[in-house]
Amino acid sequence: MSLQNFMLLSAVLFSVGLYGVLTRRNAIAVLMSIELMFSAVNVAAVAFSRYATPSALRVDPATVAEGAVQQVLTGQVFALFIITVAAAEAALGLAIIIAVYRSRGTVDVTQVNLMKR
């Protein structure tokens, strides 16, 4: 397995998600598509964390400092954060969708266009 495969997976996931966001009319489906895009980012982050090792590690393993280890783990920590934030975002998004449904009787995003000129 090389970095390219992960990148490819990430790109496909991201594109599928983006396509969903831009084309689905149902707000819940849009929210789900956004989750797909988050996953794509997570895959990319973890893959980079695994494959793109900082040069400091490679030159002299004896002097690996604690900071370098933290740098290696940055991508994984980021993925964890994204998962957390995505959960919060999903909860908030669903709450908004419910509020919109209560006031307008629909969850079709093309109908929610109060902000137009």
Next chain:
Amino acid sequence: MISELQAWAILLLPLASFSLIALVIRPFLGSRSRLSGYVTILSIGVAFLFSLIALRSTLGHEDAIGWDFHPWLSINGVEVRIGILMDPLTAVMLVVVTGVSLLVQIYSQGYMRDDEGYTRYFAYMSLFTASMVGIVIARSIVQIYVFWELVGLSSYLLIGFWYHRPAAAAAAKKAFLVTRIGDVGFLLAILYLFLQRDTPAFQGRNPLEIPDILQAAGGAMTAFAATATALGIFAGAMGKSGQFPLHTWLPDAMEGPTPVSSLIHAATMVAAGVFLVARFFPLFEVSATAMTTVALVGGFTAIFAATMGLVMYDIKRVLAYSTISQLGYMMLAIGVGAPAVAIFHLFTHAFFKCLLFLGAGSVSHATGTFDLRFMGGLRKDMPWTYVTFLIAALSLAGVFPLAGFWSKDEVLLSAWRGEVTVHTLVFWMAFIAVFLTAFYVFRAVFMAFHGDFRGGAQAEHPREADSNGAGGVHPVHLAESPMVMLGTMLALAVLALGAGYVANPLGDLAGIPAHWLTSFLGQHEDLTFNLGIAGASTAVALAGIGLAALMYGARRPSPEAVGRVFGPVRTLLLNRYYLDALYEDVLVRRVFYRGVARLLDWFDREIIDRFVDGFGWLSRNTGKAIAPLQSGQVQVYGIVISLGLLAVLGAYLIFGR
């Protein structure tokens, strides 16, 4: 010896009175509070005392008393400092200004008693006096200019005091604008001096301080620089002192309350111009061109204004033209090289002209009119007014031995003495003007005080007896004016009688040395009394009085018959040589309104407004064109953002390395 603080107090006291009335008395005690009058009289009275101390301290001093300067501004290496220049000229002017002003304020107590704007009146009067004192004591030319403009402002406020009358508002505006024309010349002179700061003439000197300017004028200043500066300063003086051709504002300034006219004509406004030229006399002296200009303008104004005084029916207008004419005498005296004589004439003129105006005010107080055609016979009802007016008229006419005689004689003498043609020319102008002066002032005397009463305000305005405008309906009540008015008039009458000889006697007189005033003011060669000229001018004056008596007293020949003989001339004079028409119709309406103003209006409308409108149009329509993009469809926004991001990334991939 006067201290600097006392000298400043002469300026600051009236200024304090103005602030006190404007900020405390008028807002809190109402617009008719008597207190304002008392405050004004008190402050100007104390200022008058200090002025006397100042005069006493300058006696026996050749040089000006010099106090330290106070720094004010620094512009491009030139320090603008303020300070007091206390020399004989200043001291004499201070006494005249504060003294006459004090008398006028006391008189105003009676004259303005029932006016709605009582406190406002005294506030303006304090400011007016303070501004004039400011000019007189100034040591820096910038300082003079500041107070010069303040005089302009306060005269504007006072001439337009009854601003609800359109004529008064127009007269105030006219006075302000016409004097502004001269002031531009003055300002240019100041700027020119400022630009001279690096020339050899001003090496180690300050080009904005009067003593330095005068020293430079006597030293290394080039002839051109001296002439240019002197003419600029004279332009300012012409505006303020009503010299031809900037005299038109002065007769119109009669729209203000009479005591204001009296103050303007005697001590403050118009005297400022004469004072200014006298102050910068060493500068004028080095330039023959400037001296000739001053002499000719003065001489011409003297005779020119006197002719217009011959036919006016408004008593105040007669006096106004008389003032212009007398100011011509003063300018003439400066122009022939005798500034001390000019100030001497200013000194005596202040008293009798002030008195004439106060007399006119007293007359109108009784009759409700200023029109000589509706007066007559007032001698019986107002004996004191008559006597004082007569004294002032004789003094103005220059009859021996009243004050006016002595100063006018000196003016004529200084012109006679000169060997230049110009001096001879202006002498004859002034000489003829003596006859005209005697005639027009006694024409006024006979029309107002002799014969039978012709009805006053009620005859002038048969329908509505509202002629005064100040106090609404002004009934005719032929009686002497209140004591407070008469008292000041009597005091002035004494001065108009005696101030001439006492201040400047021919020989030593009870402790006063011969030619005291003129030699005090720096003229050391005595003018020897010339019996021929004195006799001739008195004879001519008496001839003028006699003619007035024949025409307006005995009516042989009657004025109407004479008027018919001189028909076209009379029309020309009544229309004031059509100069007002020329200025207002041709210059203002045709050239200015229809030419300059219209051009600027077109430019404003077509270029500037179009440009501004174009900007508005552009942004409005750009907004309109782009607005539909905001569709409210969040997914469309998303597509646009994604495509934009792709475009940026694509550009990076293609051009990025």
